[in-house]
Amino acid sequence: MQVKQDKNVILNLVMDEMSIRELVEYSNGRYYGYVHLGMGSEHDGDHDNKDEAKSAFVFMGVSLGSYWKLPLGYFLIKSLTGPERANLLKKCFQLIEESGAQCRSITFDGAAVNIAMCNEFGSQYQFPDLKPSFQFNNMEVHTFWDACHMYIESIEKLQAREGLRAGTKLTARHINFQNEKMKVSLALQTLSRSVSSALLFCKELNIEG
Numbered sequence: 001m002q003v004k005q006d007k008n009v010i011l012n013l014v015m016d017e018m019s020i021r022e023l024v025e026y027s028n029g030r031y032y033g034y035v036h037l038g039m040g041s042e043h044d045g046d047h048d049n050k051d052e053a054k055s056a057f058v059f060m061g062v063s064l065g066s067y068w069k070l071p072l073g074y075f076l077i078k079s080l081t082g083p084e085r086a087n088l089l090k091k092c093f094q095l096i097e098e099s100g101a102q103c104r105s106i107t108f109d110g111a112a113v114n115i116a117m118c119n120e121f122g123s124q125y126q127f128p129d130l131k132p133s134f135q136f137n138n139m140e141v142h143t144f145w146d147a148c149h150m151y152i153e154s155i156e157k158l159q160a161r162e163g164l165r166a167g168t169k170l171t172a173r174h175i176n177f178q179n180e181k182m183k184v185s186l187a188l189q190t191l192s193r194s195v196s197s198a199l200l201f202c203k204e205l206n207i208e209g
Helices: 081-099 112-119 147-164 184-190 193-202
Strands: 010-019 025-027 031-034 055-063 069-077 102-106 132-136 140-146
Touching: 010 069, 010 081, 055 081, 069 081, 081 102, 081 112, 102 112
Parallel strands: 010 102, 102 140
Antiparallel strands: 010 055, 025 031, 055 069, 132 140
């Protein structure tokens, strides 16, 4: 990606970890399906180690001044710590800067490992020292937790606390899906009309959760 000189491109960087099928395949003299963070070589088959990848850690740029989004890169991973994610994020910032664009914010789900990633840059999410932004190369970068992900968890907790089963059909299986990653029906239910209606209903009644 390279920005034209007369363009001022400002991005929000969206990142997420997506589950993939654990499978190693051999094709054209190479093995595919192992952990790959871009540090491999032709000698070792262009992968980093012999661990099978379980997820893809994906970066996507979303324009803040226009109507486009662009996948920027992905890494095949088994697991990543907060500092390791911070190193990948730092590299992504550098590549965006080299292209002539500016990254002013990032969006991610509220997983503890993502909080640890931002802490590496100096962000804080605990009162009274709340600081949901950080400096990178003299530019302020703001951090946002993905609202959809956080509110869906809140609805499920509200159901459990009140001892009811709402029309959303959400259960703990939809939140704790790790052992059922390939069941598309679980993912679809979190995006359903009933879940959307429940969120609006809770908002109108000012229900805390």
